Amino acid sequence: MSKIRFDETARSERYFTATLLSHLLMVNEFAGLKALFKKLNIMPDNTLSADIEIVTELDPLRDGAKAKGNIKDIFKERGRVAVPDLFLRWGNQILVIEAKFFTAPTVVALADQVTKQHDAIAMILDETQYSHCEIKCALLTVNEVRDEDELLSGISQLTWTGVIDILRDTLGEEHQSNIDYCFKILENAVKRSEKELISNVADYRLIANIGELLKALPELIVSEELFVGYTGGIDALEIAELATLEQRKHYKVSRLQPNSNWVRIDVVIKKYLDLKLGSDSSID
Known part of the structure; x- marks a missing residue:
């Protein structure tokens, strides 16, 4: 068996967006960024403008609060609202991108996340140089998201x-080695992700009970197994009683969220702790 390379096994979305994709958007005088804007039909008023920004992992309120007093007040009140993977601007056009790679969140979760990202920027827009700009939000996923309820309209x-x-x-056939490198790693990661997402229903392991789930939490965070299978999803979990969680035969945990019956592990743990601590205090 051949030994692994980290760039062939990496799973962090930040690596793919902040390192590889951002590089490809910048080379050749931002040719990639301009091509992406053109594809989405969000061209700036001045297409010759060299006024371009690329910011990864943007936290509008926290970052802006360091430079502007009014934003600091908003940040104190609202805290961290949302962090988009990419903030791209060309002239008066802004593109905010939320990217997913080895995860497949529900449409509801995606719509909520993107809406919060838009709102985080919009609430401080007048305190920035972007009050004249138009904002477009986009999802970047391995497979196109099925949006039967049109939650992602716009x-x-x-x-x-x-x-x-x-x-x-855009960049042509003959590339510099650094460009070829980015394409190679991204295309390899897409293949890996597609393979995982196809078999995602079986990509889980069983944990015996809620106590073992709590004990395994540090390990699960490291391995990115952050979703728990729960029949009925978040609605069923919200009405669950303490006995239901404690007597459950087992818990399925997975890196992926194939459908809405898979709930984030922190939501499950919080529900259990709320019930457990409430029960203990009532006994006292």
């Missing part, structure tokens, strides 16, 4: 393969 959908194709067409 949000552009991009796939990693589609973006790679846009950038390949």
Whole structure:
């Protein structure tokens, strides 16, 4: 068996967006970024403008609070609202991207996350240089999200393969080694993710009970097994009683969230602790 390379096993979305994709958007005088904006039909008023920004892992309120007093007050009141993976601006057009790679959150979760990202920027827009700008939000996923209830209306959908194709067409056939490197790693990661997402229903392990789930939490965080299977999803969990959680035969945990019956592990743990601590205090 051949030994592993970290760039062939990496799973962090931050690596793919902040390192690889951002590099491809910047090379050749931001040709990739301009091509992406053109594809989404969000061209600036002045297409010759060199006024471009690329910010990864933007926290609008926290970061802005360091520079502007009024934003500091908002940050104190609201705290951290949302952190988009990419904030891209060309002239008077802003594109905010939330990217997913080895996870497949529900449509409800995606819509909520993107809405919060838009709102976090919009609430301080007048305190920035972007009050004249138009904001467009987009999801970047391995597979296109099925939005049967139109929860993502107004949000552009991009796939990693589609973006790679846009950038390949833009940057041409003969690339510098650094560009080829980025394409190679991204395309390899897409293949790995597609394979995982196809088999995601079986990609879980069983944990005996809620006590073992608590004990395993540090390990699960490290291995990114952050979703728990719960029949009925969040609605069923919200009405669950303490005995239900304690007597449950087992808990399924997974890196993936194949459908709405899979709930984030922190939500399950919080529900249990709220019930447990409430029960203990009532006994006292």
